[in-house]
Amino acid sequence: MLLLQLLLQGLQTGALYALTAAGFALIFGATRIFHFAHGTAFTLAGYVFLFGFTGGLPWWAAALCGIAVATLFGIAMERLVYRPIQRHEGSFFTVFVAAFGVAVVVQNLIGMLAGRGFASVDTELSRASEVLPEVFLAPVFWIAIGVAVALFAALSAFLTRHPAGVALRALAQNPDLIRTYGLSSNRLSVLAFALGSALAAPAAILTAMTSGLNEAIGHHAMLISIAATIVGGVGSLRGAALAGLMLGVAESLALAVVDTQWAEGVSFFVLFAFIIFRPSGIFGVVQTR
Amino acid sequence: MFGPLIARRALLGTALAAPFIRPSFAQGSDPYVIGTLFPMSGPNAEYGKLFTDGVQLAIDHMRAENLLRRPVRVQSEDSQALPQQAVIGMTKLINVDRASWVLTGFTSVSKAVAPVADRARTITVNGGAVGPDLERLSPYFWNVIPLAHLETRAIFPFLIRRDLKRVALIYVDDPFGDAILQLMQREFPAAGGTVAGVFSIPRAQQNFGAVAARVRQARPDAVYIASFGAQQPQIIKGLRDNGVRQPLISYSGINIGSVLSLPEAEGLIFTSQKFDFSAGDALTRRFAADFRARHGADPAIYNTNYYNGTRLFALLAAELERENKPVNGDTLRETLLRIREFDLVGGKASFDEHGSMTAAIQINEIRGGRMTPIAG
Numbered sequence: 001m002l003l004l005q006l007l008l009q010g011l012q013t014g015a016l017y018a019l020t021a022a023g024f025a026l027i028f029g030a031t032r033i034f035h036f037a038h039g040t041a042f043t044l045a046g047y048v049f050l051f052g053f054t055g056g057l058p059w060w061a062a063a064l065c066g067i068a069v070a071t072l073f074g075i076a077m078e079r080l081v082y083r084p085i086q087r088h089e090g091s092f093f094t095v096f097v098a099a100f101g102v103a104v105v106v107q108n109l110i111g112m113l114a115g116r117g118f119a120s121v122d123t124e125l126s127r128a129s130e131v132l133p134e135v136f137l138a139p140v141f142w143i144a145i146g147v148a149v150a151l152f153a154a155l156s157a158f159l160t161r162h163p164a165g166v167a168l169r170a171l172a173q174n175p176d177l178i179r180t181y182g183l184s185s186n187r188l189s190v191l192a193f194a195l196g197s198a199l200a201a202p203a204a205i206l207t208a209m210t211s212g213l214n215e216a217i218g219h220h221a222m223l224i225s226i227a228a229t230i231v232g233g234v235g236s237l238r239g240a241a242l243a244g245l246m247l248g249v250a251e252s253l254a255l256a257v258v259d260t261q262w263a264e265g266v267s268f269f270v271l272f273a274f275i276i277f278r279p280s281g282i283f284g285v286v287q288t289r
Numbered sequence: 290m291f292g293p294l295i296a297r298r299a300l301l302g303t304a305l306a307a308p309f310i311r312p313s314f315a316q317g318s319d320p321y322v323i324g325t326l327f328p329m330s331g332p333n334a335e336y337g338k339l340f341t342d343g344v345q346l347a348i349d350h351m352r353a354e355n356l357l358r359r360p361v362r363v364q365s366e367d368s369q370a371l372p373q374q375a376v377i378g379m380t381k382l383i384n385v386d387r388a389s390w391v392l393t394g395f396t397s398v399s400k401a402v403a404p405v406a407d408r409a410r411t412i413t414v415n416g417g418a419v420g421p422d423l424e425r426l427s428p429y430f431w432n433v434i435p436l437a438h439l440e441t442r443a444i445f446p447f448l449i450r451r452d453l454k455r456v457a458l459i460y461v462d463d464p465f466g467d468a469i470l471q472l473m474q475r476e477f478p479a480a481g482g483t484v485a486g487v488f489s490i491p492r493a494q495q496n497f498g499a500v501a502a503r504v505r506q507a508r509p510d511a512v513y514i515a516s517f518g519a520q521q522p523q524i525i526k527g528l529r530d531n532g533v534r535q536p537l538i539s540y541s542g543i544n545i546g547s548v549l550s551l552p553e554a555e556g557l558i559f560t561s562q563k564f565d566f567s568a569g570d571a572l573t574r575r576f577a578a579d580f581r582a583r584h585g586a587d588p589a590i591y592n593t594n595y596y597n598g599t600r601l602f603a604l605l606a607a608e609l610e611r612e613n614k615p616v617n618g619d620t621l622r623e624t625l626l627r628i629r630e631f632d633l634v635g636g637k638a639s640f641d642e643h644g645s646m647t648a649a650i651q652i653n654e655i656r657g658g659r660m661t662p663i664a665g
Binding site: 002005006009010012013107108111115116117118119120122126127128129130134136138210211212214215216217220251252255259260261263264265 | 330331332334335337338459462488489490491493494495496497498499500502503505506519521522523526527529530531532545546547548551552
């Protein structure tokens with residue numbers, strides 16, 4: 001029963017990792033911008049939801065506020081930080097440092113405004129009850145799985161059927177061709193940041209209910225996103241989502257055989273294994289030189 | 290004929306010597322620098338605020354009482370509760386700011402900065418870390434908090450009396466957590482208990498659902514949590530949300546706002562040094578009243594410890610000023626070892642030959658979001 005419990009726990013954690021990682025992969029895949037501040041969008045969404053909900057807003061309104069703030073943050077980063085840097089042909093390193101700087105500033109602002117410490121949403125949804133002997137499950141498990149499945153289905157439909165989604169995929173493959181067809185790569189880039197940042201918001205909202213938030217939580221979200229993007233194959237959205245899910249399940253299931261100390265270490269063991277044995281990731285294309 | 294020439298040379302010599310004369314005058318009015326090496330950012334920043342609030346109140350009281358002839362300046366460095374950052378901060382406090390007295394916390398940080406303090410002979414005072422091996426780090430490293438071996442030992446008889454004989458330990462993988470693990474494994478069986486399981490966690494871990502599953506499997510009567518910072522409420526919520534219904538036990542580090550306000554922390558039992566803010570002496574009553582007036586809440590243990598840590602400097606330096614002796618690490622230490630007993634918040638505080646404060650321990654329970662003494 002311990003294995004089943006750990007598997008369920010891993011699926012819940014993995015669903016949240018998948019959503020966060022897919023957002024990062026969407027942005028990176030479409031724009032090739034290493035958006036280190038993606039974790040900051042996660043943190044902002046979580047705190048806005050928390051303050052909205054504890055401030056008396058209905059849960060759905062608080063959630064919409066969280067998603068809106070994350071989306072606006074993503075758009076603002078693209079328009080006000082990355083685009084000016086790229087206009088001056090800033091290097092990858094310049095982009096990274098700028099994003100890192102924004103992440104540190106926002107983290108400190110959140111610390112000043114929301115207090116430096118743990119914060120969580122008190123809800124019955126996160127309280128587990130015994131569904132089978134020795135197996136505990138909280139309603140938030142079904143919400144996490146349901147939200148992840150619904151959002152991936154919607155995103156897949158958008159990317160394959162909607163002209164803007166198809167254009168986003170094209171931007172990832174050949175930005176010059178986009179311009180040849182009269183499409184604006186700048187607008188598509190904004191769309192990628194808006195969608196990618198919005199994807200992190202549900203994961204942040206569910207995290208606020210389960211393990212809680214602190215102003216530095218974005219670093220962990222970012223770490224998992226990078227690991228999942230590499231394991232899934234750089235540029236592959238479904239790869240990042242699957243890898244996120246896999247990392248969550250792996251770090252939970254590992255506890256059946258290793259000490260609790262190594263739970264998160266398992267994620268990075270998986271990452272190293274992929275870097276060494278399959279550097280292109282699960283769905284990545286092998287590059288030959 | 291030589292008169293004007295000698296006068297000019299004397300004037301020139303005096304002018305050249307002036308910058309070298311200045312420090313001897315300036316020293317008398319230069320402020321004493323109290324360095325603080327607290328986590329002001331990152332997941333442990335909540336402690337930095339608690340510690341600093343205590344220091345600030347002590348400084349204000351010290352100024353109001355005119356305890357010292359020279360002014361006092363507080364210089365803050367952010368340790369982030371990380372040893373590497375702390376050593377950088379400590380080096381700056383000693384070499385650049387010329388701190389006379391440094392306040393710090395966290396076991397790993399304390400162990401990292403103690404050798405620096407020892408080399409520079411700068412008194413460094415811990416009011417937050419409780420690792421038992423902080424007792425003899427250096428003659429210049431003191432503690433104004435009872436260390437964990439005193440706190441944890443004090444709860445063993447209580448657990449046995451309540452028939453909580455099988456205890457699972459969740460401990461953070463750092464010097465503090467390791468110290469609690471060793472103490473638990475060595476002394477709890479001797480007190481009549483059993484360590485039902487030990488679960489080590491990294492400092493950065495935030496999700497405890499899977500750990501809760503392992504804890505449930507160990508079937509303990511109670512769960513002891515040895516961690517600190519934002520991780521503590523996450524552990525408590527993780528355990529309670531995932532079906533761990535047994536009593537939760539911890540040490541004084543759990544007494545922070547984010548734990549007290551957590552509904553899942555209701556009923557948590559923890560040890561701390563003994564304080565009675567209402568029935569105490571005049572100093573204790575003034576501290577409690579002024580703290581409430583300033584922050585609108587009762588002082589926490591850490592507010593008190595860092596108030597005491599700061600006030601101890603004032604008492605020792607005032608004694609040295611009375612004796613017209615220089616205020617430095619050696620003279621402060623000599624004075625501490627000579628006097629040994631001081632009026633601090635909470636009553637008379639005694640220091641042993643290693644500079645560690647001894648205090649009675651009480652057992653508390655979180656009831657309605659407040660720390661309520663229940664034994665000791």
